[in-house]
Amino acid sequence: xxxxxxxxxxxxxxxxxxxxxxxxxxxxxxxxxxxxxxxxxxxxxxxxxxxxxxxxxxxxxxxxxxxxxxxxxxxxxxxxxxxxxxxxxxxxxxxxxxxxxxxxxxxxxxxxxxxxxxxxxxxxxxxxxxxxxxxxxxxxxxxxxxxxxxxxxxxxxxxxxxxxxxxxxxxxxxxxxxxxxxxxxxxxxxxxxxxxxxxxxxxxxxxxxxxxxxxxxxxxxxxxxxxxxxxxxxxxxxxxxxxxxxxxxxxxxxxxxxxxxxxxxxxxxxxxxxxxxxxxxxxxxxxxxxxxxxxxxxxxxxxxxxxxxxxxxxxxxxxxxxxxxxxxxxxxxxxxxxxxxxxxxxxxxxxxxxxxxxxxxxxxxxxxxxxxxxxxxxxxxxxxxxxxxx
Amino acid sequence: xxxxxxxxxxxxxxxxxxxxxxxxxxxxxxxxxxxxxxxxxxxxxxxxxxxxxxxxxxxxxxxxxxxxxxxxxxxxxxxxxxxxxxxxxxxxxxxxxxxxxxxxxxxxxxxxxxxxxxxxxxxxxxxxxxxxxxxxxxxxxxxxxxxxxxxxxxxxxxxxxxxxxxxxxxxxxxxxxxxxxxxxxxxxxxxxxxxxxxxxxxxxxxxxxxxxxxxxxxxxxxxxxxxxxxxxxxxxxxxxxxxxxxxxxxxxxxxxxxxxxxxxxxxxxxxxxxxxxxxxxxxxxxxxxxxxxxxx
Numbered sequence: 170x171x172x173x174x175x176x177x178x179x180x181x182x183x184x185x186x187x188x189x190x191x192x193x194x195x196x197x198x199x200x201x202x203x204x205x206x207x208x209x210x211x212x213x214x215x216x217x218x219x220x221x222x223x224x225x226x227x228x229x230x231x232x233x234x235x236x237x238x239x240x241x242x243x244x245x246x247x248x249x250x251x252x253x254x255x256x257x258x259x260x261x262x263x264x265x266x267x268x269x270x271x272x273x274x275x276x277x278x279x280x281x282x283x284x285x286x287x288x289x290x291x292x293x294x295x296x297x298x299x300x301x302x303x304x305x306x307x308x309x310x311x312x313x314x315x316x317x318x319x320x321x322x323x324x325x326x327x328x329x330x331x332x333x334x335x336x337x338x339x340x341x342x343x344x345x346x347x348x349x350x351x352x353x354x355x356x357x358x359x360x361x362x363x364x365x366x367x368x369x370x371x372x373x374x375x376x377x378x379x380x381x382x383x384x385x386x387x388x389x390x391x392x393x394x395x396x397x398x399x400x401x402x403x404x405x406x407x408x409x410x411x412x413x414x415x416x417x418x419x420x421x422x423x424x425x426x427x428x429x430x431x432x433x434x435x436x437x438x439x440x441x442x443x444x445x446x447x448x449x450x451x452x453x454x455x456x457x458x459x460x461x462x463x464x465x466x467x468x469x470x471x472x473x474x475x476x477x478x479x480x481x482x483x484x485x486x487x488x489x490x491x492x493x494x495x496x497x498x499x500x501x502x503x504x505x506x507x508x509x510x511x512x513x514x515x516x517x518x519x520x521x522x523x524x525x526x527x528x529x530x531x532x533x534x535x536x537x538x539x540x541x542x543x544x545x546x547x548x549x550x551x552x553x554x555x556x557x558x559x
Numbered sequence: 560x561x562x563x564x565x566x567x568x569x570x571x572x573x574x575x576x577x578x579x580x581x582x583x584x585x586x587x588x589x590x591x592x593x594x595x596x597x598x599x600x601x602x603x604x605x606x607x608x609x610x611x612x613x614x615x616x617x618x619x620x621x622x623x624x625x626x627x628x629x630x631x632x633x634x635x636x637x638x639x640x641x642x643x644x645x646x647x648x649x650x651x652x653x654x655x656x657x658x659x660x661x662x663x664x665x666x667x668x669x670x671x672x673x674x675x676x677x678x679x680x681x682x683x684x685x686x687x688x689x690x691x692x693x694x695x696x697x698x699x700x701x702x703x704x705x706x707x708x709x710x711x712x713x714x715x716x717x718x719x720x721x722x723x724x725x726x727x728x729x730x731x732x733x734x735x736x737x738x739x740x741x742x743x744x745x746x747x748x749x750x751x752x753x754x755x756x757x758x759x760x761x762x763x764x765x766x767x768x769x770x771x772x773x774x775x776x777x778x779x780x781x782x783x784x785x786x787x788x789x790x791x792x793x794x795x796x797x798x799x800x801x802x803x804x805x806x807x808x809x810x811x812x813x814x815x816x817x818x819x820x821x822x823x824x825x826x827x828x829x830x831x832x833x834x835x836x837x838x839x840x841x842x843x844x845x846x847x848x849x850x851x852x853x854x855x
Contacts, residue, residue, distance in 0.1 A: 412791060557624065
C-alpha cells in the first residue's frame, strides 16, 4: 500500500507522481547536483602543486611582492600561488586542519613556525644545506637558532623581525616617560592609551610589567596577577584596535599618547612617510626582567611537498640579502631583517627609518617572543577582562 | 476568485524548488549541522580533537563573561531596533506622503548610502567623530572649545554606526507598507472628523505595522552580528557577540568554542524573534476581537 502524502494545499493525487519523477529520481538528482557542487568547491581550494613547476605559498602580505616572486618564477620556470594570511593562528589552524597538504612553503610569525615542529607539519631545515644563508645572518640569528628549533632541528629560517614596546609620538611625550609601562596605569593618561588587538602581543608586555615571564609555565597566582594588570590597563585604555591605520592616526594627532602591543610593526611606515617623531622603544628592565619583546617572522618548508627542492630554493631566496631589503621595505610596514649581508644595501635614510641604531639595545633588553605554554589561559583572561572593561 | 493551489507532489513545483532547496541545504543546513557537531569537540595544540563531549558547552554556560557580552549584544540590538524605527518612521512617512515629489531623489540617496561599502562608511565616521575630527571642527567654528565632544570609541559611537548602517532597512520596509495604504481610508477618517494626528495614529500607523515589524526583525537579526561598528567605532572596549566569536575562532584558535558561541547567538536570535512573533500575534488577535466586539 502506498501511503499518500498529505499537504494542506493538496487538491487531489497528482498523476505525475510515480511516473515523471519518483522520490528516488529526486534523490538521485539531488546527489548529482551535490556532487557537482562539491567538485566545484574542491576546484576553488588551492590543491598542492602537482607539477614540478609550481608552488603554493602561505604568507603575510609583502612576501608576495612582484620584485620578490617574479624573478624567482623566471629563474626556475615555475609559478608561485599565494594564500595570504590575515592572522598567524588562523594560518596555523588551516594547516593543522589538513591544509598542509595544499601548501609547500609558509612564512608567518615565528612561534607558529616553531609550533609546526611538534604538530608534525614541517619539513625540517637541514642546517648544512642552508649554511650559506645562516652565514649571511647577524650572529644573533645564526644556527643553532633555538627559538625556531624543535628537538634540535630547525623548523624554519628567520625572515623579518622587530620589537614590541611602547610606540610614542615624541611631539607629545618624552621617550624617557616610556622607559617603563607605568604611564599605562597612570590616571594622567586615562583614555590616552591605545592597545593593539593583535593576539598575544599586548598581553606579554603587561605580564612582564607585572614581573611575570609569560614564556614559562605559569601557576594560578601568576595568571591572577596578569588578570589584575590587564584590568588596570583597560581602565586607562581609550581603544583596543585591530586596525593599524586607526592606531596610527590617533598617535599622529595626539589622541593616543602611546600604542601598546604593536612596536616597530606600527612605527616604521610612519617614519618612512617622514614622521620621524614616531618611535618605538623598549622599556628598561624591571626587577631583572627584560620588558621588551622581540618578534620575528620565519619561513618554513611544509611536510610532504611534492616540490621540496623548489620550496627550498624559495626559502633561500626569501632570506637572501637582495630580497631581505625588499621584505624590509614594503608599502604597509617596514621591518628589520636578520641578514647582516643586507645591511650595506640599506640607505642611511632607510636605516634611520628602521631605527637600526637602536636595534641591538632593543634586542639586549627584550625577551624573545616564543611559544607561551599558558597562552590560552592568558587569552581567556584577556577576553574576560575586556568583556568587563566598560 | 478561484484560488490556485499547488501540491508539494507536483513535479514541476518540486523541480522549481529543488535548486533553492539544494543551495539552502548545501550552504546553510549542512554548515549549521557541522557547526553544531563541532561544538562537541575539543582542541589540543591548536588542532581539533574529536572528543564528543560537553566540555565546551559547560564552559559556555559557566563563564559569566560570555553572557555579559551576549546580554550587551541583545541590549544594543534592541536599542538599535527602537532607534531605527523611531528615525525610519517619519522618513518613510514623509517619502510616502509629504515629499512624494522628491520620493525618487530621496530613494536614490538612501540607496547610494546603503550600497556604499560598510567598511568605508564606518571609517568615515571615525574621521567625523574623532576628537580632532570634522564634527568637533565644526563645533569649534561656532565657538565651542577644541575637542568639545568625545563620542568616538564608546558604546554611543557603536550605536551611531549601527543605526546609520541599518536604518535603510526600516525606512524601506515601512515605506513599502505606507505606499500600499488605500488613500480612501485616510480620506474617510478625515471625513469622519479625525484630525491629522489621530488619522496617523489610528489609520496610517496600524496599517504600516507589517512594515515596521519586518524592518524591526531585519534590523534586530543584523544587529546581533555587527562586527565593524563595535570594533572600529566603539574602540573594542565594549565587545559584542561577533567579536567574541572572532576572538574564539581566530585569536584563541578554539573552533569548538567559536561554534558553540555561534549557536548561542543563533539561538538568542530565534528565541527573540519567537517571542516577538508571539507578542505580535497576541496583539493582532486582541485587535481582531476588539473589531468583532465593535461590530456587534
